[in-house]
Amino acid sequence: MGLTYQSTRGGEAGVPASMAILKGLAKDGGLFMPTEIPKLDVPMEKLGTMTYQETAYEVMKLFLTDYSPGELKDCIAKAYDSKFDTEEIAPLAKADGAYFLELYHGSTIAFKDMALSILPHLMTTAAKKNQVDKEIVILTATSGDTGKAAMAGFADVPGTRIIVFYPKDGVSKVQELQMRTQKGANTSVVAIHGNFDDAQTGVKKLFGDKSLEALLDSRGFQFSSANSINIGRLVPQIVYYVYAYARLLANEEIADGEQINVVVPTGNFGNILAAYFAKRMGVPVKTLICASNDNKVLYDFFTTGTYDRKRDFILTNSPSMDILISSNLERLIYLSTGCDAGASAALMQDLSEKGSYTVTEDMKAFMSDFAGGFATQEENAATIKRIFDSTGYLIDTHTGVAATVYEAYRAESGDRAKTVIASTASPYKFSDSVMEAIAGPESIRDKDGFEVVDALNSLSGVDVPAAVEEIRHAPIRHNTECDVDKMEEAVKAILGI
Numbered sequence: 260m261g262l263t264y265q266s267t268r269g270g271e272a273g274v275p276a277s278m279a280i281l282k283g284l285a286k287d288g289g290l291f292m293p294t295e296i297p298k299l300d301v302p303m304e305k306l307g308t309m310t311y312q313e314t315a316y317e318v319m320k321l322f323l324t325d326y327s328p329g330e331l332k333d334c335i336a337k338a339y340d341s342k343f344d345t346e347e348i349a350p351l352a353k354a355d356g357a358y359f360l361e362l363y364h365g366s367t368i369a370f371k372d373m374a375l376s377i378l379p380h381l382m383t384t385a386a387k388k389n390q391v392d393k394e395i396v397i398l399t400a401t402s403g404d405t406g407k408a409a410m411a412g413f414a415d416v417p418g419t420r421i422i423v424f425y426p427k428d429g430v431s432k433v434q435e436l437q438m439r440t441q442k443g444a445n446t447s448v449v450a451i452h453g454n455f456d457d458a459q460t461g462v463k464k465l466f467g468d469k470s471l472e473a474l475l476d477s478r479g480f481q482f483s484s485a486n487s488i489n490i491g492r493l494v495p496q497i498v499y500y501v502y503a504y505a506r507l508l509a510n511e512e513i514a515d516g517e518q519i520n521v522v523v524p525t526g527n528f529g530n531i532l533a534a535y536f537a538k539r540m541g542v543p544v545k546t547l548i549c550a551s552n553d554n555k556v557l558y559d560f561f562t563t564g565t566y567d568r569k570r571d572f573i574l575t576n577s578p579s580m581d582i583l584i585s586s587n588l589e590r591l592i593y594l595s596t597g598c599d600a601g602a603s604a605a606l607m608q609d610l611s612e613k614g615s616y617t618v619t620e621d622m623k624a625f626m627s628d629f630a631g632g633f634a635t636q637e638e639n640a641a642t643i644k645r646i647f648d649s650t651g652y653l654i655d656t657h658t659g660v661a662a663t664v665y666e667a668y669r670a671e672s673g674d675r676a677k678t679v680i681a682s683t684a685s686p687y688k689f690s691d692s693v694m695e696a697i698a699g700p701e702s703i704r705d706k707d708g709f710e711v712v713d714a715l716n717s718l719s720g721v722d723v724p725a726a727v728e729e730i731r732h733a734p735i736r737h738n739t740e741c742d743v744d745k746m747e748e749a750v751k752a753i754l755g756i
């Protein structure tokens with residue numbers, strides 16, 4: 260039956276893709292990994308003639324081997340439709356000496372839509388295949404974008420409920436409004452009095468709580484995850500890197516086999532890990548440039564080999580990257596040990612008990628395809644302004660981190676390989692910060708969120724996306740808040756158990 264999945268900590272193996280997607284996290288707290296990373300079985304030239312949806316099928320069929328072709332094609336057709344405001348789904352824009360891969364044309368205008376448009380369909384198909392009769396409760400911690408994208412995907416999907424936890428003071432105004440106005444009888448949103456790491460740690464704890472699991476089971480519920488720890492998020496994200504390379508080739512921007520670099524603004528390490536998987540599948544990628552904001556735990560890791568989360572958490576103007584525990588790094592760690600679950604589990608134990616771990620020289624060498632960089636808020640704002648002033652192209656603050664890091668990387672390394680920058684959000688999602696960057700602090704003083712949106716629109720000429728227009732007059736539907744140590748009570752109250 261082909262590929263199966265195993266836990267990075269050794270507690271589960273031989274799990275079919277559909278079950279791994281349903282479970283989200285392995286029983287031992289580890290992340291599911293495929294037994295191998297398959298190679299693309301269609302030549303790049305042929306992929307260059309395919310639509311996004313066809314490319315998605317060619318990539319996903321190799322990982323999700325227990326889905327029938329019909330099931331998979333059906334999920335893809337339902338996900339990548341007119342919810343996206345461009346037929347290409349993930350268009351490339353050439354600007355400032357790089358190719359910006361715009362991953363924000365979905366219904367919530369951030370790259371999370373790329374995977375969360377399809378995850379609900381993969382999950383409900385998986386439930387049917389595996390005769391799951393329980394109601395699936397999606398628990399999600401969000402740094403702002405996952406929460407909205409997951410709710411948009413799961414809203415009113417029969418047999419599912421979704422509960423989202425976000426840091427009360429850690430998201431942008433547009434992000435918060437998007438979540439608090441979310442429709443759907445099965446959606447719930449809780450603002451926690453803490454940061455994203457608190458939310459993510461709290462959710463992981465609920466997943467690992469055996470007595471809660473038993474209680475849920477007795478009441479007809481079962482948890483799953485829409486966070487990027489779910490393999491059903493990672494696999495759809497590989498698609499757009501394959502697609503981007505194939506488009507560049509078809510458009511004669513690159514020669515067949517020419518190596519490119521990829522720059523990814525990184526938080527939880529999900530998006531860049533997908534780029535790494537694309538490389539391992541055969542996409543000619545040279546260097547994976549991991550761009551961090553002031554929370555530069557990954558930059559420090561790639562430069563020193565020590566991952567150390569014992570530091571202050573900094574709230575920045577790229578809030579979706581304000582993260583100190585990058586969960587998906589565990590998957591790269593696992594690969595770098597030669598898939599030694601014992602060694603990976605020991606490092607993860609160090610992280611939770613001591614707050615840090617150090618990899619061996621061999622592991623570090625394994626990761627030499629990665630380069631780390633970081634950008635301060637001031638540098639980020641200066642880059643957004645420079646690119647806008649010199650080219651008229653407008654980028655958001657997360658993409659600004661990536662563009663800043665790329666500029667520094669190019670200057671320092673002399674590496675002139677053609678480069679794709681993952682553009683992860685619409686500038687309108689972070690209107691205040693983007694407007695401030697290009698027009699100065701005066702331009703946003705005493706303006707409410709939508710006045711800034713309109714000012715940004717007249718200054719830039721970039722259309723305001725439907726996702727922003729939608730929330731202009733939408734009523735607030737969610738008002739729940741809770742302390743970090745009361746998340747379990749909040750979940751029980753929402754489920755009425």
Ligand SMILES: *Cc1c(COP(=O)(O)O)cnc(C)c1O
Pocket residue numbers: 369370371404405487524525526527528529530531579580657683684
């Ligand atoms: C989530 C997010 C990121 C970080 O992606 P990871 O997969 O968590 O590394 C970057 N930019 C935006 C806009 C995001 O929403």
